[in-house]
Amino acid sequence: MTRWPFVCFALLLLAVHWSAALNIEGSSKRALVLLDNLAIRESHSFYFKQLKDRGFELTYRSSDDSSLQIVKYGEYIYDHIILFAPGTKEFGGHLDAEVLTQFIDAGGNVLVVGSNTIGDAVREFAGECGIEFADDKNAVIDHLNYDIHDNGQHTLIIASPDNLLGAELITGQSKRAGLPFLFRGIGMSSDPENPLLLDVLTGSSTSYTANPDEQTLTDYPATVGKRTLLISVLQARNNARVGFVGSLDFFSNDFFQNSVQSNTDKKSVKSGNEELALALTDWVFKQRGVLRARNIRHYLKSDKTTPSYYTIRNDIVFNVHFDEFVYDKWMPFNGTDVQLEFVRIDPFVRTTMKNKGGQLEANFRVPDTYGIYKFIIDYNRIGYTNLYSATQVSVHPLRHTEYERFITSAYPYYISSFSMMVGAFLLSFIVLYHRDDSAKPKAE
Missing domain, CATH: 3.40.50 (Rossmann fold)
Known part of the structure; x- marks a missing residue:
């Protein structure tokens, strides 16, 4: 009881x-x-x-x-x-x-x-x-x-x-x-x-x-x-x-x-x-033209994992599912003009998302500028409800172990460095082992 x-x-x-x-x-x-x-x-x-x-x-x-x-x-x-x-x-x-x-x-x-x-x-x-x-x-x-x-x-x-x-x-x-x-x-x-x-x-x-x-x-x-x-x-x-x-x-x-x-x-x-x-x-009375966004996900393209932060020049994927309310039913949205912006104060990336049966996807490379960014979708079309979505992420610079060891544009500097080393070696060899006969005393 x-x-x-x-x-x-x-x-x-x-x-x-x-x-x-x-x-x-x-x-x-x-x-x-x-x-x-x-x-x-x-x-x-x-x-x-x-x-x-x-x-x-x-x-x-x-x-x-x-x-x-x-x-x-x-x-x-x-x-x-x-x-x-x-x-x-x-x-x-x-x-x-x-x-x-x-x-x-x-x-x-x-x-x-x-x-x-x-x-x-x-x-x-x-x-x-x-x-x-x-x-x-x-x-x-x-x-x-x-x-x-x-x-x-x-x-x-x-x-x-x-x-x-x-x-x-x-x-x-x-x-x-x-x-x-x-x-x-x-x-x-x-x-x-x-x-x-x-x-x-x-x-x-x-x-x-x-x-x-x-x-x-x-x-x-x-x-x-x-x-x-x-x-x-x-x-x-x-x-x-x-x-x-x-x-x-x-x-x-x-x-x-x-x-x-x-x-x-x-x-x-x-x-x-x-x-x-x-x-x-x-x-x-909102029986038509009502949109919603769900299942928002972003991850690295290489291993499909979502890290705690992204690094500059990472290739990433952004996914979201759009639904449209039509007469008491939520149906997949078929629009092909939805854009995604990757924004840090101003948009660094703006791309049109591909629609696969209501599943919208965008692939892009993170800019070579670190900071706090947002994935922003601001969809505003005549007849549809305004749909705004913002997801914040951070972008870090490369660690000291992640930089390239040999850069093509720096080859002239590499050559000049090694040439100086070779020159110093040759100069030392000459100084140490070269005999100057003119300096010897003459026999009487």
């Missing part, structure tokens, strides 16, 4: 370890869905069903719920947040723009959508991420690229796949499929000095953001041409991801099902909204 408490304690530790392992592996899919009203749950049911089929645990809450919270006992109870509440002026409970920013700093992911009315809470959070929505009652207008079902204001625009970011990790096969997108919402602009932001989908050259109810433009439009952002994403330095979409209707059942029929081309084609919306969600 006395063993049961210890058994229960061991099982509890195992459960905690298993839960933490799931979180580390990226398998946790707890998502909080914040809605302006419950009708959105029905009008966007196809999108939510696709998320459930992908294994996400969706929790629906009203954005102004007084009991709303994302932290409990110091731990985040959600891994992802979907903000389908663009008109919210103030979040309920213990949620605000600062808490959402802290959620991102802790590694959480957020998907934000907008509409013709943007509340202060969403605007403040978007501003923290470098995104600025246009003023309320504004909409993206395009008088040349609009659907025939438009109400006459030309706000139901058709976004071309040519204006889509060419990164399949983020957009999936949408660009290759060539299907147009239906968009009805507000335009955005991004901070040009923020290198973490990516423009995923922009308007055409004839699009602009303004109030469609005004007959004439009194002010310059908020955004013009391809500077009109429809979809943008951000990947923070801690690899947390945030997506911004200016249209709530972009994820609706109608836009998923409706065909696109341009005002100039009467041909009807399927909308590409569903493919792009799901691919974007998969990327934001």
Whole structure:
């Protein structure tokens, strides 16, 4: 009977370890869905069903719920947040723009959508991420690229796949499929000095953001041409991801099902909204484009042992295994552009690693300069999480017994030394054994 408490304690530790392992592996899919009203749950049911089929645990809450919270006992109870509440002026409970920013700093992911009315809470959070929505009652207008079902204001625009970011990790096969997108919402602009932001989908050259109810433009439009952002994403330095979409209707059942029929081309084609919306969600919620490095090893090429320190001009090998997280599974990474740097303040060696089924390897010779070095891998590519690895080693000079005994470039000095020795020997021999007859006394 006395063993049961210890058994229960061991099982509890195992459960905690298993839960933490799931979180580390990226398998946790707890998502909080914040809605302006419950009708959105029905009008966007196809999108939510696709998320459930992908294994996400969706929790629906009203954005102004007084009991709303994302932290409990110091731990985040959600891994992802979907903000389908663009008109919210103030979040309920213990949620605000600062808490959402802290959620991102802790590694959480957020998907934000907008509409013709943007509340202060969403605007403040978007501003923290470098995104600025246009003023309320504004909409993206395009008088040349609009659907025939438009109400006459030309706000139901058709976004071309040519204006889509060419990164399949983020957009999936949408660009290759060539299907147009239906968009009805507000335009955005991004901070040009923020290198973490990516423009995923922009308007055409004839699009602009303004109030469609005004007959004439009194002010310059908020955004013009391809500077009109429809979809943008951000990947923070801690690899947390945030997506911004200016249209709530972009994820609706109608836009998923409706065909696109341009005002100039009467041909009807399927909308590409569903493919792009799901691919974007998969990327934001880290179902794609997540990398990890493991089994880092470095050793001498000659005997494959890892010494406590290396010596200058040693031939060494560096190995590391890269994995890519793809839909709940870790797969070998097949990239061929991963570089390794051998750094002592500045890189002394930079080489591209060979990839053999996820096993990356680099062979090089240690520089003829001793000191403290680091093996550094800094892999930063569009669509992938930033992967940084640094392994420190020391490089010693040669011992006195390890230097070469005879150096080719020193042969002239060797010859001069031996020639001096031979000359000294000959001179000594001559001095000792040479007889000078002229010095002898003459006989009388």
